[in-house]
Amino acid sequence: xxxxxxxxxxxxxxxxxxxxxxxxxxxxxxxxxxxxxxxxxxxxxxxxxxxxxxxxxxxxxxxxxxxxxxxxxxxxxxxxxxxxxxxxxxxxxxxxxxxxxxxxxxxxxxxxxxxxxxxxxxxxxxxxxxxxxxxxxxxxxxxxxxxxxxxxxxxxxxxxxxxxxxxxxxxxxxxxxxxxxxxxxxxxxxxxxxxxxxxxxxxxxxxxxxxxxxxxxxxxxxxxxxxxxxxxxxxxxxxxxxxxxxxxxxxxxxxxxxxxxxxxxxxxxxxxxxxxxxxxxxxxxxxxxxxxxxxxxxxxxxxxxxxxxxxxxxxxxxxxxxxxxxxxxxxxxxxxxxxxxxxxxxxxxxxxxxxxxxxxxxxxxxxxxxxxxxxxxxxxxxxxxxxxxxxxxxxxxxx
Numbered sequence: 001x002x003x004x005x006x007x008x009x010x011x012x013x014x015x016x017x018x019x020x021x022x023x024x025x026x027x028x029x030x031x032x033x034x035x036x037x038x039x040x041x042x043x044x045x046x047x048x049x050x051x052x053x054x055x056x057x058x059x060x061x062x063x064x065x066x067x068x069x070x071x072x073x074x075x076x077x078x079x080x081x082x083x084x085x086x087x088x089x090x091x092x093x094x095x096x097x098x099x100x101x102x103x104x105x106x107x108x109x110x111x112x113x114x115x116x117x118x119x120x121x122x123x124x125x126x127x128x129x130x131x132x133x134x135x136x137x138x139x140x141x142x143x144x145x146x147x148x149x150x151x152x153x154x155x156x157x158x159x160x161x162x163x164x165x166x167x168x169x170x171x172x173x174x175x176x177x178x179x180x181x182x183x184x185x186x187x188x189x190x191x192x193x194x195x196x197x198x199x200x201x202x203x204x205x206x207x208x209x210x211x212x213x214x215x216x217x218x219x220x221x222x223x224x225x226x227x228x229x230x231x232x233x234x235x236x237x238x239x240x241x242x243x244x245x246x247x248x249x250x251x252x253x254x255x256x257x258x259x260x261x262x263x264x265x266x267x268x269x270x271x272x273x274x275x276x277x278x279x280x281x282x283x284x285x286x287x288x289x290x291x292x293x294x295x296x297x298x299x300x301x302x303x304x305x306x307x308x309x310x311x312x313x314x315x316x317x318x319x320x321x322x323x324x325x326x327x328x329x330x331x332x333x334x335x336x337x338x339x340x341x342x343x344x345x346x347x348x349x350x351x352x353x354x355x356x357x358x359x360x361x362x363x364x365x366x367x368x369x370x371x372x373x374x375x376x377x378x379x380x381x382x383x384x385x386x387x388x389x390x391x392x393x394x395x396x397x398x399x
Contacts, residue, residue, distance in 0.1 A: 013338050014337060014354045014355065014364075015354045016179060016340055017354065018208050019203070019354060019357030021260075022205055022267060025205055025260045026260070028259040029257070029263075036245065036252065041245055041255070044255070048063075048262050051262065051269070052261075054269075055186075055273065056196055057186065057187040057189060058188040059189060061196070061215060062216075062237065063214050065212050065253070065254070066210065066213075066235070067210060070176070070178040071099075073198065073213055075103060077143075077174055077195060077197050077213060079235050079236075080213075080226065081222050083229035086109055088109055088141050089111075089113075089114070089131065089134075089142045089171065090111055091113075091144045092114050092116035093155060094118065094151045096150060097143070100143060104143075112134075120153065120305060120309070121156060122144065127164060127167075128163035131167035134169060137169060137170060140171060140172065141173070141194075142160070142171050142173055144173065145175075146184070147179040149313070149352070153304045154184060165192070172195060173195070174193075174197070178197070179313050179314065179356075180312075180313060182202070183276075183312050183357070184280065188216075198212055199211045200212075200260075203356050205267065207257070207260060215237060223237050223238055236250075283359055284312040284315070285394070286365070286394045287315050287355050287368065288302075288307075289390050290368045292389065294383055295383065297382050299380055299382070300317050300382065301317070301320075302318070303316035315353050316342070316346065318346075319380075324342060325341060327374055327375060327378060328341060330377055331374035335369075335370035336370065337367050337371060337374075339351055340352040361394050365394075372387060
C-alpha cells in the first residue's frame, strides 16, 4: 500500500500559503500553452499587468513577472535597486525580515536593521531615527515586510511612509506584500510605495511558481543608476522594459501561470475588491474569536500582542506545555485539516492557521472545529465555546 493514506472528502488547506486554489483558476492553469507568435499571448500578459495594477491600486507602475517564488522577487529587488557595497535599511519584523536581510547581505549589500520586539509591529519611529542618523544618505531603500507570516503581525505601511517623509531622507520604500495582497488593504500610489514585490500562492489564489515586482519611475531611475555596478541579466528590470513578450520575460513566459493569474484576477473583479477585503476581515475575526476563547486556559495565546496589528491572512498561535507539531499532526491525520508549523525562531513554539485566499465562512468553521478536535484529543487545556464565538463573530462582522 502507498505510504500516502486515503482520506474521503477534501483536505482543508489552512496554511498561509500555498492556499486553496479555485476550480476556475485550476481549469485556466490546465490550458494548452501557445506558440510565442500566437496573437492571444500579448493580451494575456496585458490582462495580468492591468489586473495586478488594479489590485495594487497603482495607475502607472511597471509590472515585472518572474517564474520564481517570493524569494526570487526579493533578489530581483536588490539586484535592481542596489549595487554591492551600497546600503539598505530593513525594518525588523522577525523571521522574514531576517531572511530578506540574510539574502541581501549575501549579495554584497550592507544591511542596517531596526530593533525588533517579538509580537509587535514595526515601530515607525525606529525607521525615522535610522534615516535621520544617515546624514550622508547612504541608505538607498527601506525594505518593509507588510505581514510577517511567521508571527502574523501586520505593520502600518502608511505610518512608515510618513516617518520616512518626516526624516527628509530620499530612500525608496520597498514593501513585501506576499502575505497581504488580495487579503488586506494596500494602496501603492496613495501610500507612497516605490516598489512592491509579491507572489502567486497566497491571496492571489494561484498555484505556487510566479512572483512579481511593481516599480514606479523613481525606482526605475535608481535601477538605471546601478547599471554596470550590479551584475544582473535575468532579473534586470531595464532589460524587461520591452513590449515584446520574449524580452519582457527574458525568455519564454510562464504561460500557464499567467492563465491562472488572469482567471484569479477575474474572480477578484467579479466579487469586487472591497468585498474581498471585507470577507477576509470577517474570516479573520472568526479565527481570532476562537483563539481568544481557547487561550482562556493559559496554554495557547496569540503571538501578535497588538490586536490592531493581527493579520487578516494568518494567525500564529503560541503553545506552552504542549507540542505544536504534534497538534498539527493530529489535526491533519485525524481530522484532515492542514495547518502550518512555526518558522525560524517560532519553530517548535507555534502553530499557524491560514485564513486567506479562496475561503468561505463554512470552510473556516470546519478548520476551527478540526483544530479544536485535535486539541481535545491531545488533552490540551482550552477554554470552552470557541466555535460558538467564531460563529458569533461571523454573524456580527460587517460585510
